[in-house]
Amino acid sequence: MTARSIRRTTATHSRIAAVGAIAVAGTLLLTGCGDQTKDKDSGSGGASKASAPLADKLPESIRKAGVIKVGSDIAYAPVEFKDDSGKTVGLDPDLADAMGKQLGVKFQFENGTFDALLTGLRSKRYDIAMSAMTDNKSRQDGVDPDTGKKVGEGVDFVDYLTAGVSIYTRKGDTGGIATWSDLCGKKIAVERGTVSEDLAKAEAKKCPSGKKLTIEAFDDDQQAQTRLRSGGADAASSDFPVAAYAVKTSGGGKDFQLVGEQVEAAPYGIAVAKQNTQLRDALQAALNAVIKNGEYQKILAKWGAADGAVKESVINGGK
Known part of the structure; x- marks a missing residue:
């Protein structure tokens, strides 16, 4: 994706710290993504609800479903892509799995074209969008960066990384x-x-x-x-x-x-519909728990993105 802008759309899809040199695992290959209407890949799920310390922070409907549906453009290695077996892998899926352990749910990645992810979020096809998406004011406010006109409700972002x-x-x-x-x-x-x-x-x-x-x-x-x-x-x-x-x-x-x-350089954020404040806050709590327990740093190091680490997750930190 590109600092998926807007940054993946507002002006200026990039991600204050520059992301360091990419240390690539030799077994991972760049692969294309499939038909957005058919490609669904459940992450290697969260822990059982009984052992998940933050499960009660989720909306009841998601707790009962046990799944958070994630809209993602799964062709953006090393952030999210398909390995040789067709499994969705990368930095975002690994972070989602770690957060799932805290929340007691699975994050199910569903493939879509990047510029349609926020539309899918608004139509409730997805619960969230997690796809190296740059957090910026245009996306927060639902404004087209080219015309300056309002095109949607806008979204909230749970920030988790910076990149250029x-x-x-x-x-x-x-x-x-x-x-x-x-x-x-x-x-x-x-x-x-x-x-x-x-x-x-x-x-x-x-x-x-x-x-x-x-x-x-x-x-x-x-x-x-x-x-x-x-x-x-x-x-x-x-x-x-x-x-x-x-x-x-x-x-x-x-x-x-x-x-x-x-x-x-700008933050990557997990996009959540404006009205879903409980889900947004649960994701932030899970991400901060993963940062605190050290899993976050290990995941970023694995994918060569350690220099883009944040000390804590914030809401709508993009400018």
Whole structure:
């Protein structure tokens, strides 16, 4: 995803601390995601309700169901993606499992395109959206970052990580690209609805006559990577953890290289409908319990995101 903006949509899908170098487990491979209407993957669930210390904080309907339905774009390694067996893995699913132990429920990840996740949340298809989604004011207020117009109710965010946005190119073929301003006259591939797309649109407005920045937006980050790999674009952009993972793993590390510095560091948040304050507060309590008991730090270290750790979860910390 890209600091999934808006950051995955407001201007500026990236994540104050920059996420550190990605340490990639060799057994994990980048894989594409399936049909959003069919792909459902239950996480390796929570503990029994009797042993879950925070179960009573959940809404009664979710306690009875024993499941929290999670909308997620499961093609954004290492945050969430499919392994060789088709199982949903990554930083978000691991955090969800740890939180599930505190709450006594399972987090069931359901695949969807990133730019449709908040719509799915509003329609109650999902209970939450957890997908490397940047917490920003536009999303909190339900405002379209391009037009400034109100498009929905907005959501609350339970923040859990910080990260920035990066640009990468084919390895050995940077085309002189080191900053966003170097993209004028070039073509960039991004995931639709992300901060990367927002940043590209903002940069395109600054380009001089005769040096147009062409933006190709795709349903998921895998498609953007494929476009760059094939030579159909000069560069691609996504959140730093994702870009670094792609650089590390694609083609055995021979396909891509990072260029320039990551920008627009901002929090990732779990999106919850405004009216679901009890669920929101339960998630925050579970996340803070996982931070306190040390599981959080181990999970971030496993996925190379330790430098983006937060000391505590806050609500709507994005600007």
